[in-house]
Amino acid sequence: MFVTRFAPSPTGRLHKGHAFSALTAWTAARAAGGRFLLRIEDIDPTRCRPEFEAAIVEDLAWLGLDRDGPVRRQSDHLSDYAAVVHALGTRGLLYRCFRTRKDILDAIGDAPHGPAEAARPGPHPAAEEAALLAEGRPFAWRLSLDRAREALGGEAWDALAFVETGRGPQGETGRIRARPETAGDVVLARKDAGTAYHVAVTHDDALQGVTHVIRGEDLFEATHVQVLIQALMGWPTPVYRHHRLLVGEDGRRYAKRDRSATLAELRAAGVTPEALRKELGF
Template sequence: MFVTRFAPSPTGRLHKGHAFSALAAWGAARAAGGRFLVRIEDIDPTRCRPEFEAGILEDLAWLGLDWEQPVRRQSDHLTDYAGVVDVLDRRGLLYRCFRTRKDILDAIGDAPHGPAEAVRPGPHPADEEATLLANGRPFAWRLSLDRAREALGARAWEALAFVEEGEAPAGERGLIRARPETAGDVVVARKDAGAAYHVAVTHDDDLQGVTHVIRGQDLFEAAHVQVLLQALMGWPTPVYRHHRLLTGEDGRRFAKRDQSVTLEQLRAEGVSPVTLRAELGF
């Protein structure tokens, strides 16, 4: 059965870009006679707020969408994601990284081979790591691409791929070879903040039986990392369907950080959901 989801983070209210993505996923599920899920991705306790979650659900209902209950809230399942990190660690695929973002940016500037080399800092020497641990320095768990490649084997590594039914930023479609190396040794967890986005989203897509991931082109590169995690954990890879990003009159894409006009504001201005849906092509 066709299963897709809309998975916003409650760090603000929805804007037109979110509405387009939610309507695309909901419409695809209805057309396929499938299931539409809403998932609240709120693993960042510093930015996510309950009032934004309530507002998101209010906005989706105003748009005329319906979805299965209950809504999965990721903050209720942090132990699930910690379990994934533990599996990866016990398999020897992770290493502790005590370097700060500034340390890594400085390394990028000094790297003789450019940024591609700098995003793979590698583990600290054993004695240095022991000292840092003893001093209580915070660290992140990074997924070692070298160890992941060894664990999968050369043939499986070369076969990492996903089907793109939408349109990638460069126009690619069909079977696309995954390139996790472009992201480097990604952070999968932090000592004080738990599992990172890639772990939580791939775990939940598998748990909820998601067959199609429908989202904006800004998340296209994330698919390359997620395919690797799916292979390492033995999870199926969904079909991906990335769509164009909506832009405003200034040509910039709608984004929370740019304080784009929200659906709440449009509703207050008297815009009807029928009018907005027609504007967005639904």
């Protein structure tokens, strides 16, 4: 069965870009006679707020989008994601990294082979790590690409791939070889935060039986890392469809941080859901 999801983060009100993404996924699910799930990705406690979650449900109902099954709220399942991090750690695939974001950015300028090299800092020497731990310095758990490659084996590593039925930012489509090395040794958890986006999203897609991931092209590059995590955990890789991003009259894509007009504001201004759906091509 075709199963897809709309998975916003409750860090603000939904705008036209969110409406386009939700409509794209909902329409695909209904056309296939499949399921459309709503997932609330609220693993960032500093930015996510319950009033925005309630607003998401309200906005989707106004758009006329029904859903199948209960809403999954990620903050209710942090122990699930911690278990994934623990499983990868016990296999020796993670290492502690005490470097700050500034340290990594500074290293990019010094890396002879560019940003990808700087994003793979590698473990600290044992004595240095022990001293930093004794000081109580905060750290992140990074996924070691070198160890991941060894764990999978060369043939499996070379076979990492996903099917793209939409288009990536550079027109990528069809069967695409995954290139997790372009992202470097990604952070999967921090001392003060039990999980990162890549862990939570891949876990939930597997748990909920998501067969098709439909989302904006800004998340295309994240797919390369997520395919690797799926392979390491023995989870299936969904079919992906990355869609274009809506832009406003100024040519900039809609974004919460730019205070793009929200669906609530459009509703208050008298815009009907039928008119908005038509404007968005549905």
